[in-house]
Amino acid sequence: MHPKESYSDFQTSIATYVASLENYTEESFVSKKDEETWSxxxxxxxxxNSARNFHFKMIEKCxxxxxxxxxxxxxxxxxxxxTNSFPDIEIKIAPSTQYxxxxxxxxxxxxxxxxxxxxxxKHFISKIEESNSTGKMKHFIFGFLSAPEWFQLIGLxxxxxxxxxxxxxxxxx
Numbered sequence: 001m002h003p004k005e006s007y008s009d010f011q012t013s014i015a016t017y018v019a020s021l022e023n024y025t026e027e028s029f030v031s032k033k034d035e036e037t038w039s040x041x042x043x044x045x046x047x048x049n050s051a052r053n054f055h056f057k058m059i060e061k062c063x064x065x066x067x068x069x070x071x072x073x074x075x076x077x078x079x080x081x082x083t084n085s086f087p088d089i090e091i092k093i094a095p096s097t098q099y100x101x102x103x104x105x106x107x108x109x110x111x112x113x114x115x116x117x118x119x120x121x122k123h124f125i126s127k128i129e130e131s132n133s134t135g136k137m138k139h140f141i142f143g144f145l146s147a148p149e150w151f152q153l154i155g156l157x158x159x160x161x162x163x164x165x166x167x168x169x170x171x172x173x
Contacts, residue, residue, distance in 0.1 A: 001084065003128045006152040007121060013158035014118045017044065020165070021107050028172040029110075030103050038101070040168045044110045045101040047158055051117055055154045059124055062135040062147035069134040073149075077142030081149060086160035124151055 001009075021029075030041045038046070061067075073081070080086065093099050104110045128147050136144040145153065 001152045003125045003148055003151055006155055007125055009155035010121055013155055014114055018111055018114055021111050029107050031172055033171050041104040042101045045104055048113050048117055051154050055150055058137040058150045059147045061137050063131045063133045066134045068136040068144050071136050071144035074143035080142055086156060
């Protein structure tokens with residue numbers, strides 16, 4: 001997928017998440033069914049933090065050199081990019097301080113972070129288009145991905161979590 005298409009996909013997802021913020025009270029945004037279930041706020045923080053602290057960094061590493069250029073995606077990774085979507089499965093990871101996202105302070109801060117993230121992602125379009133790098137970085141499930149694939153993965157990840165968002169919304173209504 002071309003970086004401009006990946007960015008457009010990401011923009012659509014961001015718009016969906018930002019618009020949905022209007023539907024929650026501050027209290028409902030951070031309410032949790034139980035200790036194992038994330039709040040909507042935690043989900044939004046997960047999406048922001050994974051793009052900012054993981055996907056963006058992997059893109060930068062891929063663009064910085066040709067390391068791992070001959071490495072391949074896993075079968076799951078090949079399928080992911082062929083279908084341009086995550087498999088229809090729920091991934092559960094045990095709560096931990098390393099993985100469980102923090103509760104947000106305010107919806108307005110989350111909105112600001114998502115909109116800033118969208119603008120920051122835009123800068124990767126030209127970086128990816130102009131780069132001659134063939135570097136790849138390993139994803140723990142999908143194998144070795146190039147910078148354009150890591151960029152595409154952001155929008156895929158946001159779309160993947162729409163089902164979780166709907167489930168969490170149903171818990172607060």
